[in-house]
Amino acid sequence: MASVRSLDNAFGIDPNGYGYNTNARKGVILRNLVEGADLVMSHITHFYHLAALDYINTDYSDCPISGVPPWSPKDNDTATMVPTAGGTTGDTATTLILHYVQALNIRRKAHEMAALISGKQPCQPMLLPGGVTSVVTTALTSNFNTLIGDPDASIGDSWITAANSGKNILSFINYVYQPDILLVAPIISGFTKASSTQGGSGVAKYLAYGTFPNHSTGTLYISSGFLDATSGVVSPGWTLSTFNQGNIAEHIKYSYYDEGGGANTQLHPSVGVTKPQYGKSGAYTWAKAPRYNGNVAEVGPLARVLINYASAALHGNTNVTVWKDTVDYVMNALGLNNPSILANIPELRSVLGRHAARFIEAKVIATAMTGWLRDIHSQPLTGGTYTHTPIPSGANNSGYGLTEAPRGALGHWIRIAGRRIANYQCVVPTTWNVSPKDDSGVNGPIEKALIGTPIDTGASSAAINRLRVGRIIRSFDPCIACTVHIVTPDRKTIDKFEVSPLPER
């Protein structure tokens, strides 16, 4: 999405980099629906399949996954898990484990929902500069409605029921995901909210580029901004400033990249340089260290939720009140409302906050998507009804595309010369979160969240410490360069591949 938006920007379609296209408004909506379905899929997957096992005790006799690798054996710390030590039975844990299986089916449905438009998930072949290749048909909207659980505005919420929680996305979110997060959160909040002493808070500075441009106004449904939330008090204390992509720079002092005598570091991505130098003295990672106006910043669902909340709470922005309403609902359910919700919002700068934010966002976006689907039918027939608009055959342009991937702010920067890509830079969400120290020696968000975490020294300390570290890291939902490893028992080299750029033409 960021890549195609960088072309939209380079070819003059949207000067702001979000692919907003007044000549192909249906294309804007279809892109939003695909991006929304992907976000909902990702958050459900993260909670049930990647993170929840950190909070479920699997050491009980009738555990349905007892002895099933890779979950058993695993690191357990029964004093901080569901059911907690002294709990009566494994009923709660069993419920959550069975929902793990149900969530596999729901995430498949979310993928299917996006693929109705994109043709394939992930990696959508329907994206192209100027819009999408897909067209709107009654079969598409009907099938999409069935999967998300929204039959028709006139029928109301009748498809969103507990009985339908295995059938459609909104029923699952409302009747399974919501009670599950509210069941787990109070148990884990004792040691994962910001005021606890168990670590995981991080840098308390948050960045969002924003996304989901409205088809008719271009207003972003997820707002952008940079939030300094280092104060323990929201108002006065927190400051929310306007986002400007020009303020981004990547530091590489501690990364395996050639600094070119200082010329290659702290560069804006539009002129960024990628020159590998593995084993560079002092360096310890392939990730660069992006900074915003020199500030380290956490990106992701928590950043988006806090920025949108602050926009509503501090600046009275009514476009984002749906965020405030959903956050308030969760805060009340968690009992984080005394003396007021606002006084407790800083508690969300934590492991608890990251998990709660994913649920809040999944609910807000899935609900919004039903409205976007209806917008397709309300489009006027003259002008802006298309899903795609032809682009000028660009020659020598530069551009950037911005969005919010499920894991956070994502931007691509492109420079075109002689109808070819002269320079391309991706700054992906996890690069912000997993970043090493910057040129001034300031740690990245995950590093900062780990520093200060207490170390257990008891009999099971190795497993408990691994679990604590894992819980903190996994709350960020990292996504890092991955590959397939093929290993023979005798470590024989089977083949070698070299990937090189195309030669200059």
Added chain:
Amino acid sequence: MADFKVDPVTRIEGHLSVELTDTGSAISNAKCECQLFRGFELILKNRKPTDAPILAQRI
């Protein structure tokens, strides 16, 4: 002062290792190590601009 390493960090997407220094009671330093070079910036160089969305979405 002791060091311990979590490698690999499991149940995440991709490969990550963290090296931790602890004082005996708390973690005093942490290093996040991404162990693989991604290189899409180099793969895309000199290609047609319209190749970018198709290749970059594989990240």
